Amino acid sequence: MPFYGLSKTLKIGVIEYPPHVIASKSKIHGPALSYIKGMLNKHSYNIRFVYLPTKRGIVELNKGSIDLLLPISKTAEISHYLSRPLFHSVPGLCFNKKDFIPILSSTDRLDRLIIGVPAGVTLPSALTESNAIIKIIEGSDVLSRGISLLLKKRIDSLYYPSPINIYHYTNPLSNQVACSYFYGYSTGLQIATSPLMSHEAKLKLDNIYMNYLNKETYEFYFAKQGNDN
Amino acid sequence: MIIKYFISLLILLLILPLSTLALGNTSKKQEIQEIAKIYSASMQYIFKQQTLINHQSQDKEVLFGNKFIDKIKLTYKKKFNTSSFPDENKLTIKVLLEVMVEVMEDNKTLLLDEDIKFKGFIPAIFAFQISEKYSKKGIGLKVKFTNELDRVRNKFNSPDSWEIAAIGKLKQQALSEFYDPKGFYKGSESFRYIIPVTMSPMCLTCHGTPENNPENLNRPINKWTLFDKTGFKMEHWKLTDFGGAISVTIYNLDTLGEAH
DSSP states (O other), X not given: OOOSSSOSEEEEEEOOBTTTBEEOSSOEEOHHHHHHHHHHHXXXXXXXXXXXXXXXXXXXXXXXXXXXXXXXXOOTTOOOBOSSOSEEEOOEEEEEGGGOOSOTTOGGGGTTOEEEEETTOOOOHHHHTSOOEEEEEOSSSHHHHHHHHHHTTSSSEEEESXXXXXXXXXXXXXXXXXXXXOTTOOEEEEEEEOTTSOHHHXXXXXXXXXXXXXXXXXXXXXXXXXXHO | OHHHHHHHHHHHHHHHHHHHHHHHHHHHHHHHXXXXXXXXXXXXXXXXXXXXXXXXXXXXXXXXXXXXXXXXXXXXXXXXXXXXXXXXXXXXXXXXXXXXXXXXXXXXXXXXXXXXXXXXXXXXXHHHHHHHHHHTSSSSEEEEEEOOGGGOSSXXXXXXXXXXXXXXXXXXXXXXXXXXXXXXXXXXXXXXXXXXOOOOHHHHHHHSOGGGOGGGTXXXXXXXXXXXXXXXXXXXXXXXXXXXXXXXXXXXXXXXXXXX
16 A cells, blocks of 8 residues: 555655666565665564566556655656765766777767667766767667667767676676766656655655764665675 | 852853863874874785785685774774774774775776786775765764866866865875864865875876886887876876875764764
């Protein structure tokens, strides 16, 4: 039952975002979910995670059939979020390893490189002001297509909004590609709340979240998990 | 008797806020100094670990988690010739150390990547990542590795007007630090502090002359590259030049409207 009032049952929509949220055939898991679970269990909430693609997640959130949606960048289609982002993401460029460029602020290195860019994304000025040749990748599942173009060497590099999704030691793709980052262009990944959730309920949840963050941020929790591996 | 008592009380009431203010200023200065020193020690550690960082197969446990923080503490004690490390329970210090662990974890895939020879994880890049993360923690504190306007390679490290003036003071008066409890940051009065960073021979491998570039070793002069290994044109700096500065700002969260 959704969380319209001060009910202690929460239905949480989660979007795949490796390595924070991992969707496998049988289940969804990942440190972001463990963190949220740890936070809400302390306050005796009954929670249920539901895996949803981004667009559907937004629709379900606005309809009120889920109470929260995470992790998601701020968008005009969602009006309410908890006070602070859960974590931040930095965009970057992915390369075949032998062509790796580690520092992207040295934009001379991007001269005449063909860089695949998913249609519709806003690029950092470090890229737009460089002399790279931008090749827009259109259609559905652009990131997978981009990776495929990169591996076939039909592009020199792929712009990736969140390279950690692929260049992470838990992802086998990191054996083939390496990514570097446009530091200074990070965006927050939020926990969105349903517009149908009562003000009181949202306030209570936000207090719990802020107190929990102040004790230990998710970003530090995530880093510690990495060190346990 | 009663009059005497009231006069004493009045004097006490007048003195107390001033002494509290003075104490507040002293503790703020100490806090801001500690942040700058820890940040500086961490940059030095990254600087000294370049061989390990770029190694393609060596054990790199010391670069992560508590082991990394232990190394930063050791570097701090050695660099500042002290047996103690600042109080880790202080929020600003606790968060700074956490951010360091986060940054190292963010770079773990790269640092452990056995296929990549030069990782590009140099002190300036590490410092920038620390600054970026730290500024987003909502504790009203900003730390930054900056330099004179025409000497920064990344525009995000450009000095603001306070830093431009403060760097001028550091250089002209050969100061080892400059503290300003009423420095402006984004139009609001803030506690600001800056220390110079000394150039070392290792800095010259990127910022010096092509002769200093290890990639030009054993190459004839007409084959020398003018670019360093990070892809930037070498700037011909000398050891006696200004090496940059660490700038720390404690600003008022309420006046700048940032979420705590």
